[in-house]
Amino acid sequence: MPQRTYIKEIFKSIQGEAEYVGYEQIFVRFIGCNIKCNYCDTDIDRCEEVTVYKNWDSKDYKTLRNPLDSAGLIKIIKELDAEERVHSISLTGGEPLINIDFLKEFLPEFKKVCSTKVFLETNGILHEELHSIAKYVDIVSMDLKLASYLRNRENFIPQHSEFLNECIENNIATYVKIVLDDNFSLEELNNYLDVVEPYKHKVNVYIQPMMDGDKMLISSQKLKLAFDCCREININVRIIPQIHKMLCLN
Numbered sequence: 677m678p679q680r681t682y683i684k685e686i687f688k689s690i691q692g693e694a695e696y697v698g699y700e701q702i703f704v705r706f707i708g709c710n711i712k713c714n715y716c717d718t719d720i721d722r723c724e725e726v727t728v729y730k731n732w733d734s735k736d737y738k739t740l741r742n743p744l745d746s747a748g749l750i751k752i753i754k755e756l757d758a759e760e761r762v763h764s765i766s767l768t769g770g771e772p773l774i775n776i777d778f779l780k781e782f783l784p785e786f787k788k789v790c791s792t793k794v795f796l797e798t799n800g801i802l803h804e805e806l807h808s809i810a811k812y813v814d815i816v817s818m819d820l821k822l823a824s825y826l827r828n829r830e831n832f833i834p835q836h837s838e839f840l841n842e843c844i845e846n847n848i849a850t851y852v853k854i855v856l857d858d859n860f861s862l863e864e865l866n867n868y869l870d871v872v873e874p875y876k877h878k879v880n881v882y883i884q885p886m887m888d889g890d891k892m893l894i895s896s897q898k899l900k901l902a903f904d905c906c907r908e909i910n911i912n913v914r915i916i917p918q919i920h921k922m923l924c925l926n
């Protein structure tokens with residue numbers, strides 16, 4: 677029996693965050709996540725239908741029954757981008773790696789028929805799962821999830837280290853994203869930056885200010901302190917807010 681999975685939505689839009697900001701992608705949003713961030717604003721509950729948006733805005737769409745198998749997902753992607761002109765397919769969520777059995781089947785099939793790059797947006801914790809599909813992944817956007825922002829305050833530093841090491845060992849183009857408001861300590865941030873420090877010549881860091889609508893939830897002073905923490909250990913760092921919300925895109 678083919679593996680099947682529940683997907684919330686599939687849409688073509690602009691990458692709104694970090695290193696590849698502004699590139700056109702096809703986003704495949706999986707449901708479910710292995711952690712709970714205080715600031716999570718993504719609807720990732722299981723749903724009986726997947727919504728497929730044909731354009732950048734949300735006016736032109738159709739719905740299909742969940743769950744999807746690999747052939748069904750590839751067909752939708754090809755319909756959205758028959759000429760393979762988008763920059764990449766973004767596997768996002770939720771946490772895509774919790775669907776590892778599906779991805780192990782889907783990714784080899786996808787790579788057989790499409791030359792488009794595979795871009796994985798992940799919370800950077802499930803390193804064993806990444807290991808099992810690493811050869812099919814071209815780009816990783818890996819979050820560092822500070823314990824201050826997790827409902828159970830778990831510390832995932834060891835898992836983040838393993839995850840980043842797995843990315844580098846497999847020559848995956850990787851960057852790290854850290855979402856911040858005022859509620860973190862510099863000591864905590866420094867502990868998490870130790871994960872990146874050994875790889876700083878290959879991996880850039882992007883600080884993403886947390887927002888409430890158009891209001892930034894981090895003061896400019898705290899933002900500067902976070903930026904300086906990265907600079908002090910020679911990490912290549914940039915501050916980039918989410919742009920897709922400003923552009924009113926999906």
Ligand code: SF4
Binds near residue numbers: 709711713716769771
């Ligand atoms: S990792 Fe992402 S999807 Fe999961 S709870 Fe955090 S913000 Fe939400």
